[in-house]
Amino acid sequence: MSGPRVIVVGTGPAGVRAAQALVEAGVRPIVVDEGNRAGGQVYRRQPEGFKRDYATLYGSEAAKAQALHRDFDALRDRIDYRGDTLAWNVSAQQLHTVHPASGETHDIDFDALIVCAGATDRLMPVTGWNQAGCYSLGASQIALKAQACAIGSRVVFMGSGPLLYLVASQYVKAGAKVEAVLDTSPAMPPLAALRGLLSRPQLLWRGLQLQAMLKRAGVALLKGITPVRIDSTPEQGVTGVTVRDARGRTRLFAADAVGLGWHLRAESQLADLARCEFEFEPLSRQWLPRIDEDGRSSTAGVYLAGDGVRILGADGAEAAGRLAALAALHDLQQGSERYQAEQGPLRATLATMDRFRQGLLLAFPWPHQQAAALPDEAVVCRCEAVSAGELRRCVRELGSQEVNRAKAFSRVGMGRCQGRFCGHGAAEVIAAEARIPIASVGRIRGQAPVKPIMMSTQEVAQ
Helix, strand or coil: CCCCCCECCCEEECHHHHHHHHCCCCCEEEEECCCCCCCCCCCCCCCCCCCCCCCHHHHHHHHHHHHHHHHHHHHHHHHHEEECCCCEEEEECEEEEEECCCCCCEECCCCCCECCCCCCEEECCCCCCCCEEEEEEHHHHHHHHCCCCCCCCEECCCCCCCCHHHHHHHHCCCCCEEEEEEEECCCCCCHHHHHCCCHHHHHHHHHHHHHHHHHHHEEEEEEEEEEEEHHHHHHHEEEEEEEECCCCEEEEEEEEEEEEEEEEEHHHHHHHHCCCEEEEEECEEEECCCCCCCCEECCCCEEEEEHHHCCHHHHHHHHHHHHHHHHHHHHCCCHHHHHHHHHHHHHHHHHHHHHHHHHHHCCCCCCCCHHHCCCCCEEEECCCEHHHHHHHHHHHHHCCCCHHHHHHHHCCCCCCCCCCCCCHHHHHHHHHHHHHHHHHHHCCCCCCCCCCCCCCCCEECC
């Protein structure tokens, strides 16, 4: 390969637009994709042979999804595309990948690495969430998009944020029975939230339309709820959801499946392994990779874009992916003129997206107080069956006021998900028990491999 070697990880909106910008500059990037078809989670494609049209799959986002898929397909012969490939580690100027089916690994040198790893559901533990029939909102969406099936015959969705209403509406549109949408956020958002949300009035209006559609379909919509437990039996799995409503009344909703989610969390493990610096964001109560306005991380040659660094939605991811690629080209002395011409407008777009993001965080706050109220027997880490009581014992008896110390003593975050789903909730339990600021608890450090891989692999250096 002549010219600089640039790797793009991910083919969601950020990754596709990054690859497109590189190709326009005459660079043939290596594009690593854990899936086998471009689109990411938000524009996930249906399997080959399925016949649903774009309007059915993506609703109001159909045109954007179709454009992204079309543009990526047009790039295929101008990029080195490696689908079904997991990027499992980053070392000095080298990305380590594996093809899960064959177990073959590749160590790929790079001059620039653009990580567009996307996001996963941000989950708060709920008593009973470790029972059969509990899914994340993202998993519920994947079942609908990729398998054309619902997670249950009577479904309750619980959590907060736009994805809660989007997935519920997609289920209703597909003909599934949605019993209720249970939102922990208050019915009336603060004024500061409205100012942020009005930066993108069309999206605000679309969210209100989704809620109206759910009401017309007869779905119970409750805001300001407090989760009590997910009811279940060993034979049936989930049987219902018990909550307290905004008036303090106990409500039970019968269900055989539950979809859970409180916004999204950035998939930042590769950034961590690349030794990028992180910073604590008080508004969302989480640690995020530190980047400059154009996506440069603190590690030379590593760029971060899309929901894998800031949750700005699909439109924001497209702008961030292109800007990060242009920044990389500029730094490699491959396209300074285009970078200078587009830098200002793209930065302005991202600033608008970030105002909206902050509005969402204020309107749909992360319910950190819920962690403090968990009973001791509630499971926090589902992979390792670590309870809230065990974490509190680590704080009281072992002095584990930092999450990685608690991990060493309790195994929280040591399972298959490596803390993706339990890490934020575990940190909140520790902070509440230790009576310290959540920032002082720290974050679970990333470890390679970022996801499980086979022990028998064949390394191929490139």
